[in-house]
Amino acid sequence: MFLSGVRVMETEEVVDGCFSLLLEGKNIAVNAYPGQFIHMRIADNLLPFLRRPFSLAETFPEEGLFRIIFRLIGAGTKILSRVRRGDVLDCLGPLGTGFKPCEDLRLSILVGGGIGVAPLLFLAKKLQEKGNKVIMYYGASQSADLIPVHQFLPPGVEINLATEDGSSGFPGFVTDLFQTHLQNGLLPEEIFACGPRLMLQKLAEVHRNKKIPMQFSLEEMMACGIGACLGCSVEMQRGENETVFKRVCRDGPVFKSCEVVW
Amino acid sequence: MADLRVKLGPLELQTPFMAASGTFGFGEEYASLLDLQKLGALVVKGLTLRPRKGNPPPRIVETPAGMLNAIGLQNPGLDVFLSRELPRLKKSGTAVIVNIAGDTEEEYVTLARELSRAGNGVLALELNVSCPNVKKGGILFGTSPSILASLVEKVRPVCTLPLIVKLTPNVTDITEAARAAESSGADILSLVNTFLGMVIDVASRRPFLANETGGLSGPAIRPLAVRMVYDVYAAVKIPLIGMGGILTLEDSLQFFMAGAAAVAIGSANFPDPLTIPRLTGELNKYMKKEGIDSLEEIIGAAHQNTV
Numbered sequence: 013m014f015l016s017g018v019r020v021m022e023t024e025e026v027v028d029g030c031f032s033l034l035l036e037g038k039n040i041a042v043n044a045y046p047g048q049f050i051h052m053r054i055a056d057n058l059l060p061f062l063r064r065p066f067s068l069a070e071t072f073p074e075e076g077l078f079r080i081i082f083r084l085i086g087a088g089t090k091i092l093s094r095v096r097r098g099d100v101l102d103c104l105g106p107l108g109t110g111f112k113p114c115e116d117l118r119l120s121i122l123v124g125g126g127i128g129v130a131p132l133l134f135l136a137k138k139l140q141e142k143g144n145k146v147i148m149y150y151g152a153s154q155s156a157d158l159i160p161v162h163q164f165l166p167p168g169v170e171i172n173l174a175t176e177d178g179s180s181g182f183p184g185f186v187t188d189l190f191q192t193h194l195q196n197g198l199l200p201e202e203i204f205a206c207g208p209r210l211m212l213q214k215l216a217e218v219h220r221n222k223k224i225p226m227q228f229s230l231e232e233m234m235a236c237g238i239g240a241c242l243g244c245s246v247e248m249q250r251g252e253n254e255t256v257f258k259r260v261c262r263d264g265p266v267f268k269s270c271e272v273v274w
Numbered sequence: 275m276a277d278l279r280v281k282l283g284p285l286e287l288q289t290p291f292m293a294a295s296g297t298f299g300f301g302e303e304y305a306s307l308l309d310l311q312k313l314g315a316l317v318v319k320g321l322t323l324r325p326r327k328g329n330p331p332p333r334i335v336e337t338p339a340g341m342l343n344a345i346g347l348q349n350p351g352l353d354v355f356l357s358r359e360l361p362r363l364k365k366s367g368t369a370v371i372v373n374i375a376g377d378t379e380e381e382y383v384t385l386a387r388e389l390s391r392a393g394n395g396v397l398a399l400e401l402n403v404s405c406p407n408v409k410k411g412g413i414l415f416g417t418s419p420s421i422l423a424s425l426v427e428k429v430r431p432v433c434t435l436p437l438i439v440k441l442t443p444n445v446t447d448i449t450e451a452a453r454a455a456e457s458s459g460a461d462i463l464s465l466v467n468t469f470l471g472m473v474i475d476v477a478s479r480r481p482f483l484a485n486e487t488g489g490l491s492g493p494a495i496r497p498l499a500v501r502m503v504y505d506v507y508a509a510v511k512i513p514l515i516g517m518g519g520i521l522t523l524e525d526s527l528q529f530f531m532a533g534a535a536a537v538a539i540g541s542a543n544f545p546d547p548l549t550i551p552r553l554t555g556e557l558n559k560y561m562k563k564e565g566i567d568s569l570e571e572i573i574g575a576a577h578q579n580t581v
């Protein structure tokens with residue numbers, strides 16, 4: 013974990029209201045692995061007060077660069093959407109426990125909903141480098157919200173799109189699209205997912221029926237981002253009848269789907 | 275280097291900047307970002323006799339110039355603290371103050387007795403009678419001066435360490451609680467804990483936090499906290515630890531001048547984990563520039579022209 017200034021190298025509004033920042037920060041680019049995040053201070057005057065966590069969408073260790081992709085949703089992301097090339101941002105990271113794919117995996121399934129697709133882009137790249145066949149399912153509410161994911165993915169990753177209003181790809185939820193493929197004989201070895209809680213919950217039901225191992229990246233409000241304040245804790249199963257609170261920022265954000273209490 | 279040491283009755287600190295309870299955990303997470311030895315003291319996360327699970331999420335929400343939290347005293351309990359956290363803290367060389375909380379007077383007494391045992395390396399105890407986020411105990415002990423006095427009287431004889439009582443601001447007159455704690459044996463008072471608050475999620479038409487209410491901290495509460503330190507300084511003779519939304523050296527100086535002999539940094543650690551080392555350096559420069567030899571010269575300075 014490093015606390016350092018990172019320089020904005022490139023900004024792009026990839027689709028309406030959705031931004032990509034390419035940032036220069038050697039320590040983060042070199043040390044991060046998929047599923048980890050950075051905790052970004054937004055304003056010197058601390059308005060807004062707290063840092064904002066962003067999943068890493070891509071790293072270039074040799075160039076010392078990394079990318080975050082975010083949607084403009086509030087005061088913090090509004091300020092961040094206006095940064096310019098050359099600006100220096102106060103950044104803490106890489107943080108958290110990310111995806112831990114099984115070593116002998118050959119076929120990986122990635123399921124992303126909305127902006128939750130960001131950490132899966134990083135994961136897809138790494139899995140493909142290791143010789144995995146990667147199939148990505150990616151859904152949004154409408155065509156205009158779909159991030160051009162192919163722009164951030166290596167060739168060869170199979171991309172299946174879904175939109176709730178049917179304006180692009182499969183009409184309906186991304187989980188329904190995935191279910192259709194399962195029924196048609198798709199045999200996933202392990203599934204990695206990030207997105208709205210409802211989407212993850214639906215996937216977890218698949219897990220219960222088919223016993224497919226799954227790793228989910230969760231999101232919670234965070235204050236410290238390093239595991240000290242216990243503000244981002246979520247309930248997890250421990251054994252049959254007991255639950256504990258685990259920290260999304262340190263024990264996660266990636267958890268096994270069978271741990272999560274819905 | 276100016277002399278930053280401060281003496282609060284029986285408690286001596288290397289610098290007047292402490293990490294406030296609940297914002298620094300047991301120090302482990304921050305140890306890779308800063309040297310824990312450079313803290314005036316680390317007040318650990320509120321400790322209870324038995325492990326506590328804490329409140330369901332969401333536990334925090336950002337507010338204008340601050341945040342609400344309702345963690346609910348999640349902690350591993352006394353045994354795990356003594357066997358796992360304390361040895362590691364001692365090794366780090368930091369000055370450890372343990373914040374203790376209980377559902378009953380007996381629990382506070384047991385905690386105070388166990389933590390006072392010689393050789394375990396605890397510098398002082400802070401009696402948490404002001405946590406707003408638990409159903410039993412906590413704030414209930416701090417809102418009635420007579421109940422507070424009874425608790426402090428029972429803890430005092432078994433506590434061989436300097437005894438700090440942390441006051442809640444959620445009362446009509448904080449000086450009543452301050453006097454009650456002083457007269458029943460507290461060595462030091464720390465103030466203020468968080469202000470009870472609420473954010474409503476208009477989409478769901480329900481309170482945002484699962485606990486419904488939470489404690490407000492951050493710069494939003496600073497003027498309220500400064501006023502309370504100022505009033506309590508005039509009401510008691512024992513030393514004070516001031517806290518409430520400190521971000522900058524100027525904020526800290528306000529608390530010193532209101533009457534605090536040391537200050538604690540809480541929520542500011544979240545946006546800037548290096549707040550305490552930064553303030554320590556800035557205070558050093560300030561004292562040199564102003565020709566101040568000892569911080570005592572400015573403690574309570576704001577009172578000097580009042581009748």
